Amino acid sequence: MAHHINKTGCAKISAAQFFDDLHRPLDGLMAVKEADHCLYCYDAPCIQACPTSIDIPTFIHQIRTGNMSGAARTILSENIMGGTCARACPTEVLCEQACVHHEGGNKTVEIGLLQRHAIDHLMAAGGSHPFSRAADTGRHIAVVGAGPAGLSFAHRAAMLGHKVSIYEAKSKPGGLNEYGLAAYKMVNDFAAREVEFLLGIGGIEIYYDKALDSSLTLDNLQAQHDAVFIGIGLGGTNGLGLDGEDLGGVMDAIDFIEDIRQTGDLSAIRLGEDIIVIGGGNTAIDAAVQAKKLGAQNVTLAYRRGEEQMGATAFEVDLARQNGVMVRLWSKPMAVQGNAAVTSMTFEHTVLKGGKLTGTGETYDIACDLALKAIGQKLEGDGLDGLTINDGKLKVSETCETSIKGVFAGGDCVRSGEDLTVQAVEDGKQAAIAVDAWLKNN
Amino acid sequence: MADLRCTIAGIDSINPFWLASAPPTDKYANVVRAFEAGWAGVVWKTLGEDPPVINVSSRYGGHFGSNRSVIGFNNIELISDRPLEVNLREIEQIRREWPDRVIIGSMMARVDEQAWKELAIKIAASGVHGIELNLGCPHGMCERDMGSAIGQVPEMIEQTTRWVREAVDIPVFTKLTPNITDILWSAQAAKAGGAHAISLINTVNSVISVDLDAMAPNPIVDGKGSHGGYCGSAVKPIALHMVAEIARSPETQGVDISAIGGIESWRDAAEFISLGANALQVCTAAMLYGFRIVDDMIDGLSSFMDSKGYRTIDDFRGLAIKNTVNWNELNMNFDTKAFIDQEACIECGRCHIACEDTAHQAIAFEVAEGGKRTFTVVDEDCVGCNLCAIICPVPDCIEMRPVKNDLPYLTWPEHPKNPLGDTK
Structure with a gap:
């Protein structure tokens, strides 16, 4: 069990110092082995599955031939944030799902890790920016x-x-x-x-x-x-539409994540012992897993529908479970209890009836000192008139x-x-x- | 369990796997480890006249596959750099300690009858089962008029073989270099000189790679490199061809063959045996993986023989010789077409792009709604070249299926379209 970050009493520590990399980067040996696993498909399905259409077989071939900076340029020419995408993309439902090895029932190529390998190499090497500007248009x-x-x-x-x-x-x-x-x-x-x-x-x-x-x-x-x-x-977030939503200890998961990312002192993060995260997307998972890693005793992720309807991928949900997050499905938030601060929430069990989500009338309570809402974001902001x-x-x-x-x-x-x-x-x-x-x- | 014993040049061996004359057979410690691992024999690292040669530092280079697998290997090492007497005393000792294992003494000398004969007699006196003439090294020693400098001249092959035959009464193996135009000239010369067996191939002359930073060929010795002997898996096809030519040529067929060249597995071994080899020599595979690889060579060969019902090596030795023919003896009426197993296909498209770009545009590519990709052979355009079947990553997904056409066996000399009639 990890120490509770609020009770470590140690020197100030930031997220950058505290959290380990989710995926171990490939070393040279593994990168070459993994690159060799790619079949260099023609008109490859993985390219079509990538929203930015990175020429994946070509960049992997370039890793194989030792042309690492060329591999990075191939990626960046279509996706200048290939480094973040290599880390944060749900590759399991994008390029890697389309990998033909999937069709063959075999382990798919670790495209994300290979992409990261190439980009990290280019960024570590430094040097001049890999792209140049066309002549000044004056615009x-x-x-x-x-x-x-x-x-x-x-x-x-x-x-x-x-x-x-x-x-x-x-x-x-x-x-x-x-x-x-x-x-x-x-x-x-x-x-x-x-x-x-x-x-x-x-x-x-x-x-x-x-x-x-x-x-x-x-x-x-x-x-x-x-x-x-x-x-x-x-810029905005959806609310639960429940009384008590303004109680202390009820906050948006996205703000919780921002606090973690931006603070220089994780012990200053508001982190209780019993945390409920409401929602089924990647933000919910990111919040729940980080809360658990920071040492919260009980983290419950409550989602009103089933696992298939979750916005988070199966990998992400597994990640939450592996980190000790209790995932409670078919649970719709009904009430927030507490005086100054939240002390518990009430959920109603749900079922799908004729394709429509319906409450069963059965309810249960979960005690909590922090409730994180991750039920979607919405367009918000001034200046959009017209x-x-x-x-x-x-x-x-x-x-x-x-x-x-x-x-x-x-x-x-x-x-x-x-x-x-x-x-x-x-x-x-x-x-x-x-x-x-x-x-x-x- | 199949019987793996074999006999070559009258020498009995507990299995066909010997280590070739090279660094692995350089001294007592290595050879004892090899015998402990199960190798049936060794050809001792080539012995020369004293004083021993001096080797350079930096000696080997690798030719790599994409996954850092070593496809080929080369060396610029010379023959044994230890005194002759030291080598001979170690050979004597191992002969006493390992009576059921074979030791062949490899030798080379300057082109001088007395030099060859005196060296051969000294080596024979150590108790070796036979002597192998190293007429092959394509680097270093050839600049001193030895190795391939002799092996590239048939008359000198015959002469040196004869000298050794005259000097000793144990079996003589003549080891040939592949760096020639026609291996049959070399093989015939060895046979004419009285060789009991022919060993082949020695290494292929090569520059293995160029270091693009140093701008010098590998392996680099203080900024410079030299051509060296190429071996390993990549040379196996060259060796198979040369063994086959000797085995099927009327002038040389029947001569005992100790096959060498890229043997890494039991399958390689079985292929050489099928083309007539009596026994096998291995070097590079042992250098890459250690002596333990002989375990699977023995076990795999035995399983193969059991599965085919071959009780002894001789039961399948040479069975592929009769099917190894000149191009002019092939059937022009044979027709084979690629067939893609759609169930096994993983839709990678490699067959399509290979055929489309570089062959006969005979694999159609369609994408159905929903993204399902289908690759289909267009029989009218398929010439049966095998390219798709070779590059397909899925085993047995693309099968070459012979077409039944009821046409007779027709060779090019017999073909009506041959403008030269039945002469060419």
Whole structure:
């Protein structure tokens, strides 16, 4: 049993120092063995399964031939955040699920680990940035949000010769890579190192603590730039809609993760003995596993549906169970109890009746001193006036343009694919290509 | 359990696996370890006249597969660098301690009758079962007019073989170099000189790789490298061909063959035996994995023989010789087509792209809705080249199926389209 981080009494320790890497990186021997396991398929299904269409067989072949920097360039040419994606992608439902070895019933190629091996090699080697900029176009693009979508957009736009100014609401770049992923996926401050690497292309400046609001409006941005790209992600969170939700000890899981990622002293994290995490996505798992690793006695993950409906992959759910998280399915939150602070929650058992989730009427209580809500994020924020919002997301055309001419968007704030880093990177890349084409006529 | 005993040049051996003349057979300690591991015999590291040679530091190079498997290996080491007397006393001792194991003395000398004869007599006196003439090393010793410098001249092969035959009354093995134009000239010369057996192949001349930082060939000796003898799995096809030529040529057939060249497993061994080898010599595989590999060579060969009903080595020795023919004796009417087992196929597409890019555009590729990829052979375009079956990563997924056509066996000389009639 791990020591409770609040009771260690030792010197201040940060997440970067406390958490071990979730996956052991491949060493040279294992990388070559794993690369050799790849069949170098033609028109490979793994490429199609990757939202950014990385030429996976080619980069693995390059690892095999010892062309490690070439392997990294192959990855980064399609996905400039290939380093984060190698760590955080649910590869088991993307590239690795499509691996033909899966079809053959064999162990699939560890594409994520190989990708990380190549990128880590390139970043450790240092040297000049692997891509160069096209001739200066004289055009200037504003980007709102320095998360994966915005950064990916900025990098591609800079490569195409445009000047880019990014306006970021927080004080650090990286978005969810920096604030919202479990610390054990992003050890050694990888998010920050990746952004620094990405900015090596040149032509990108970032202004921090600048959110879209009355002082920074879309109108201003449009007036001062040739085009605008919005990559603000989902700034709001869904609530339980229960009384007592405002009690002490009830908080958003995403904030809990951010606190862990950002604090220099983990013992200052609010961590109880009995923690309930509500939700079934990756954020819920990231919060629950980190809480357990930090030493919480009981961590219960409660989800109102079954395991198949969970947003988290089977690997993630297993990870939670292996770390001692109690996973309670078919449990719908009904009430939050406590005076000043939460002391317990009531759940109702659920069943699917004719495809509809229905409460059975049976309830049970779980004692808790911390309840973490991970039931989804939503588009929120000022300054979106004039933009058409459909079904909770910004409406965009096939060329990534919003309802306002010259304003483009991508990432979690639009409906493209899954809300994943890799999808946001793809959105940013495609939007940059679209904006580049648009600028030629505007 | 099959009987693995064999006889070559009149020498009985408890199994066909000997270690070839090389570093593994350099001295007492190695050879005793080899016999403890189960090897039936050794050909002692080549002995020369005193004073012994001096070797350089940095001696071997590797040719690697993608997974760092060593496909080929080369060396620039010379013959034994220890005094002749030391070697001979150790041979005597092991002969006493291991009476059921074979020791062959390998030798080379300058082209001088007295030098060859005196050395052969000294070695024979140590109690070896036979003498092997090293006429093959393609590096170092050939610059001193020995090794392949002799083995590349048939008259000198015959002469040195005859000298040793005249000097000693134990079996003589003549070891041939593959660095020639036609192995039959060498084999015929050895036979004419009276060799009891032919050992082949010695190493293939090679530059194994170039160090692109040092800009010098490997292995590097103080910034420079030299060509060396290539061996290991990669040379097996060359050795199989040369053994087969000797075994099927009217001039040389029937001569005892000690086959050498890339033997790493029981299967390699069985292939050489099927082409007529009486016994086998191994070096590189032992250097890569240690002497223990002989365990599976023995066990695997025995299992193979049991599965086929062969009781002794002679039961299958040479069975593939009659099916090894010149191209002109092949049946032009034979037709075979690739067949892809759709159940076994894992949809990698390697067969398609290989055929599409480099062969006959005979494998169609379709993607169904839902992503299912199907690869199908277009029989009209398939020439039966085997490329797809070779590169398919799934064992037995692509089968080459002979087409029944009821046409007669027709060779190229007999073929109506042969413009030269039945001459070529």
